[in-house]
Amino acid sequence: MxxxxxxxxxxxxxxxxxxxxxxxxKRAGRVAEVVGIDIDADNLARALERKVIDSAHTGIHAAALxxxxxxxxxxxxxxxxxICQSLAPLLPAHTIVSDVGSTKQLAxxxxxxYLPQHYPxxxxxxxxxGSDRHGALAAQFGLFEGKKCILCPHEAQxxxxxxxxxxxxxxxxxxxxxxxxxxHDAIFAAVSHLPHLMAYAYVHQxxxxxxxxxxxxxxxxxxxxxxxxxxxxxxxxADICLANRESLQDLLQxxxxxxxxxxxxxxxxxxxxxxxxxxxxxxxRDEWQQGQS
Amino acid sequence: MxxxxxxxxxxxxxxxxxxxxxxxxKRAGRVAEVVGIDIDADNLARALERKVIDSAHTGIHAAALxxxxxxxxxxxxxxxxxICQSLAPLLPAHTIVSDVGSTKQLAxxxxxxYLPQHYPxxxxxxxxxGSDRHGALAAQFGLFEGKKCILCPHEAQxxxxxxxxxxxxxxxxxxxxxxxxxxHDAIFAAVSHLPHLMAYAYVHQxxxxxxxxxxxxxxxxxxxxxxxxxxxxxxxxADICLANRESLQDLLQxxxxxxxxxxxxxxxxxxxxxxxxxxxxxxxRDEWQQGQS
Numbered sequence: 214m215x216x217x218x219x220x221x222x223x224x225x226x227x228x229x230x231x232x233x234x235x236x237x238x239k240r241a242g243r244v245a246e247v248v249g250i251d252i253d254a255d256n257l258a259r260a261l262e263r264k265v266i267d268s269a270h271t272g273i274h275a276a277a278l279x280x281x282x283x284x285x286x287x288x289x290x291x292x293x294x295x296i297c298q299s300l301a302p303l304l305p306a307h308t309i310v311s312d313v314g315s316t317k318q319l320a321x322x323x324x325x326x327y328l329p330q331h332y333p334x335x336x337x338x339x340x341x342x343g344s345d346r347h348g349a350l351a352a353q354f355g356l357f358e359g360k361k362c363i364l365c366p367h368e369a370q371x372x373x374x375x376x377x378x379x380x381x382x383x384x385x386x387x388x389x390x391x392x393x394x395x396x397h398d399a400i401f402a403a404v405s406h407l408p409h410l411m412a413y414a415y416v417h418q419x420x421x422x423x424x425x426x427x428x429x430x431x432x433x434x435x436x437x438x439x440x441x442x443x444x445x446x447x448x449x450x451a452d453i454c455l456a457n458r459e460s461l462q463d464l465l466q467x468x469x470x471x472x473x474x475x476x477x478x479x480x481x482x483x484x485x486x487x488x489x490x491x492x493x494x495x496x497x498r499d500e501w502q503q504g505q506s
Numbered sequence: 507m508x509x510x511x512x513x514x515x516x517x518x519x520x521x522x523x524x525x526x527x528x529x530x531x532k533r534a535g536r537v538a539e540v541v542g543i544d545i546d547a548d549n550l551a552r553a554l555e556r557k558v559i560d561s562a563h564t565g566i567h568a569a570a571l572x573x574x575x576x577x578x579x580x581x582x583x584x585x586x587x588x589i590c591q592s593l594a595p596l597l598p599a600h601t602i603v604s605d606v607g608s609t610k611q612l613a614x615x616x617x618x619x620y621l622p623q624h625y626p627x628x629x630x631x632x633x634x635x636g637s638d639r640h641g642a643l644a645a646q647f648g649l650f651e652g653k654k655c656i657l658c659p660h661e662a663q664x665x666x667x668x669x670x671x672x673x674x675x676x677x678x679x680x681x682x683x684x685x686x687x688x689x690h691d692a693i694f695a696a697v698s699h700l701p702h703l704m705a706y707a708y709v710h711q712x713x714x715x716x717x718x719x720x721x722x723x724x725x726x727x728x729x730x731x732x733x734x735x736x737x738x739x740x741x742x743x744a745d746i747c748l749a750n751r752e753s754l755q756d757l758l759q760x761x762x763x764x765x766x767x768x769x770x771x772x773x774x775x776x777x778x779x780x781x782x783x784x785x786x787x788x789x790x791r792d793e794w795q796q797g798q799s
């Protein structure tokens with residue numbers, strides 16, 4: 214590593230998250246060279262054009278990985294095990310491996326199983342900078358400025374590797390937090406994955422309606438905001454939901470109990486119960502809002 | 507009526523919707539005098555200060571209604587029957603009555619039952635300009651500019667009254683649409699009332715969790731948009747949901763079937779089914795988005 218940070222960063226998956234981090238690290242002078250690996254050649258061409266990466270490969274090859282200081286995996290979480298398996302025979306001994314996925318127990322399992330030699334140098338991270346945009350064209354400077362980034366150090370973590378990955382995200386302006394992978398997954402199942410499932414479920418219902426065209430015509434600003442996350446990338450979110458399926462199954466069941474209670478209030482025409490229920494929810498939402506300012 | 511529009515507008519419920527319309531009509535020179543009626547004296551004082559209204563009453567009195575050209579009822583929809591009952595003995599013969607509520611079958615029922623003499627002059631309207639803000643302080647110029655406003659003429663509708671109410675909303679910049687009350691209620695149950703119920707249900711679930719504080723700490727932009735409508739006024743939305751309860755009970759049942767299907771995909775670890783489901787929802791959301799620009 215040079216005094217600037219790292220000489221060679223290999224980015225596997227050149228999309229919104231990985232591409233935006235590469236842009237920030239280059240601008241900050243924290244990385245000398247970024248090698249991009251992606252299965253989509255068009256996406257790589259756009260990334261080269263926009264100088265998100267300096268060179269491009271459409272597969273995980275020895276040449277791409279030679280002398281890599283950090284390999285950052287920024288692909289849909291379901292692809293992580295196969296990518297680690299491909300990396301295993303090619304990784305230089307000193308290389309740090311990190312990811313950006315939304316489910317961290319799965320990431321640690323993949324690291325432990327497929328990269329046992331490098332496991333201490335594997336750092337599970339999750340920057341909270343969601344968007345319904347994706348691909349190298351979506352990469353932007355400053356995406357992580359003031360955003361949270363969660364690190365999930367594991368039982369065999371090498372502290373030097375953890376500090377190096379921390380330094381990258383700090384250079385991009387992120388605020389760092391530490392959680393265990395289990396804590397992380399339980400929290401994000403509730404605050405992110407469940408709302409994605411619900412938004413998809415709601416829009417799917419609207420799309421299945423006989424009067425779908427009329428519904429979409431009259432849908433307004435409430436619909437717009439409530440359904441924004443239903444435009445998220447289907448494959449990425451299928452992976453996330455499956456990786457975190459146990460937490461999500463519990464949460465979905467709880468949600469169905471909430472809806473069943475509302476059904477009952479409507480059936481019984483219980484205005485007071487509905488008002489109290491809405492008021493309790495509004496109080497929680499207002500509390501969250503106040504914590505943001 | 508004068509050539510400008512109407513001499514005296516009586517606004518019952520001086521909040522976001524009624525107050526904003528009054529501001530626009532005054533600025534456009536379409537109304538000479540606005541009388542505000544509201545049960546909240548503080549709210550009336552703020553409305554007088556901000557010149558949303560010219561005079562204020564805390565109840566429905568003969569003096570307030572004398573020579574009224576239009577009475578606009580802009581209160582939570584559950585209050586409409588009692589307000590119509592109070593208006594009945596006091597309304598001048600020529601007065602047009604209109605409302606702004608989110609459920610139109612209930613409005614027509616209240617008009618027909620409690621204002622039978624005036625029923626032809628009663629115009630059911632619904633401006634689509636939702637917000638989680640409320641009260642006279644939330645009133646603003648231009649709220650309805652380019653927004654949809656739906657009129658639901660009934661079987662005994664006087665066309666002059668319909669045209670007068672249409673002219674008011676057009677003066678405020680709204681785009682007018684006509685639907686039957688039943689069509690209106692079915693559409694808005696799906697595109698507005700159901701998402702409100704779901705947003706309340708989701709936030710209620712988060713608020714009931716043991717780790718509520720950690721959840722709210724890490725909730726990000728997806729949570730923010732998905733839950734914005736859970737900050738809506740509890741009493742207003744309890745009224746709306748009860749007034750439209752039959753449609754909503756069907757829709758909630760359909761939503762529970764959607765969630766049950768997702769549960770099954772997770773249980774069976776069916777990645778392809780999840781991806782297809784999310785993809786279908788995303789296509790509907792993208793279609794809506796394209797229709798907006």
